[in-house]
Amino acid sequence: MDSIIEISSALSLLIGSFLCLSGGVGVLRFPDFYTRMHAVGVTDTLGAGMILVGLILLRPESLVLIKLIMILLMTLFINPTASHALAKAALHSGLLPLLYQRDKQKGAESSNP
């Protein structure tokens, strides 16, 4: 039983770290604001969440558990909301997604050759 818990904890820690790392690469490599937001959102919510789950599994019988669960709940509430607010502010201030801009340019070119 213990080994199952340990293995699953290690797995979730690994997945969490991988997601954080790939999120970091994504922030640097993605072409425009919204795709970068996506990378950040993955890091924030799923990456941090998986790491917290891994930590919870490591210490299943102490006060730390409750604190970690509180932190998990808070991240699950706050991070998606923050991403939402950020994306909405960008859209509100007139920044369009890259693909949308490209489509619009193409449409303009094909309509008046």
Next chain:
Amino acid sequence: MKDLFAVVMLSGIYGLLSASFFVALDAVDVAFTEASVGAGIATLLMLVTVTMTGRYEHTAHHKPIWALVVVLVTGVLLIYGTLDMPYFGSADAPGHLHVAPRYINDSMQEIGVPNIVTSVLASYRGYDTLGEVVVIFTAGVGVLALLSVTRRPEESAEIDATNVSMHKKHLILRIVTKMLIPFILIFALYVQFHGDYGPGGGFQAGVIFAAAIILYSMLFGMSTARRVINQPLVQFLSAFGVLIYGSVGIVSMLNGGNFLDYNLLSDDPVAGQHLGILLVELGIGCTVTSVMVIIYFNFGGRTEDYMRNRTKDA
């Protein structure tokens, strides 16, 4: 950098980073304050100011070479000065030999509070903390004197209209905020009353409490928040906190001790210390919360008026 918005954001990030290195130095109480003030409220106040003053800095026509020279010379002198200082973390540094051993060894018998930071802050160094609280109170009074505008009482229909229009714009944020605010307030109370045992205390709790109120007023509009949070009451509380702190000192003088000598507040010296620290932290919490709220509301009220006049002119 000319974009002031980016500058404000960078200073916020710097606040968060310095909070994390305070944690690494084991100064959790300071990290707490730095995270909530440096990264939270100070950034917010600067943003409010930037919305009024304009986002970009004016281009300077002169090259500030002499300023750079002065900065470089001062910096080199300061670094040269550090060479004489004791090695980082060395046990025989003068700062560690003066009063620190007494605090560390005797705090538990004399005061009986597990968190030595709290016992130093509220009891051994009670005068200094009183000074800090008065400084914060003075800042609040200064903001009130400089920035407060007399406003005509708004009609409730008008307030409701802004409230509804904001409701459509910020629906998700509002719901999440409504869920979070009770937890933030409870956490602030926990920090306030758990300061004897863990990191925390009046300053941190006050800032967290104020952050919850500021969050509310950001998402529900200044006028709604002004209706919920009674401004005269807040102004009264900011002075009341200082009054509590000072009266604890006076009461201990009336009991025949020195100013802020908590031993005489109760028959048992340690119980007296506990009572004194509790009351003093309560006073600090009151003053810090209300001064933060006053500062935010006055900054925000100015910006609100400015925006309204601009739309009226346009």
